[in-house]
Amino acid sequence: MLWPLARRRHVAPDQAQRLADVRQKNPESETWLALVEAALAESQDAATWDAALPAPVDHRPARAPLLDGAVVGVHRRSASRFVRELARLAGLDGAAHRLDALDLLEAAIRQDDARIDALATGDPSTLRVVAQVAAVPLLRACARTIGKDVSAAWWEGYCPLCGAWPTLAEFRGLERKRWLRCGRCGMGWEVPWLRCPFCAETSHENLGYLAPEDGETTRKVEVCDTCKGYVKAEPTVSELPWWGVLLDDVATVALDVAALDRGYHRPERRGFDLEVKVVEVGGGWWRS
């Protein structure tokens, strides 16, 4: 028999502890957390995902993220296995076998919702969630291999590696420097205190905060009255690990609700229209 051995993956102990804590406080997010847990476990497997990734493309426009114009290689069999696992966790069993994992990953990295919807045979909104999580191990691999090439002078509101809008803002350390963090690839980039990531507004008259009236007050929501965008913000002692960004995003859903209730929203347009291709590498010696 040539079937690969079934491997059960586990998250690291510090991830498991934080996961348990977020689970207990957010039972309504169980499906989402199960997907995130699978992505954390999968992301430990560097041998699978640190595949052929070319150096950043020369002559990229200054405002283009590192992955713009890149061709990213993945092992089809590993990608298919992971996408099927996520689809099963999300309740998309029947449809999962017909999904082309590389297609889905490419659409996910490009944040091309229309293309994801076209791949869906069941509920497209569930497949969008699966796609978002499916891209995490691959984008983490990209961050590991080329993240160091991000310019320290990156100034845009979107992620310097993958072009997504920031998931949250960190006020880091005693100096409270403001870092935006990407919830897909985990990259962070330092930005000025007063600057909307979405529309670059810098006037303090149009930038403000929403803070919970009672209970926890360290976390808040940064809002912009010019574009009505918002981003969740929290103080941190030191840099949050990449997976902490994903888990804190789930742990702070109440802040999203508060912002939406007050008429703020996440931008509908993408941070950057990333041109990226996902191709198969190392097809291996076994073919069906």
Ligand SMILES: [Zn+2]
């Ligand atoms: Zn990113």
Ligand SMILES: [Zn+2]
């Ligand atoms: Zn704005």
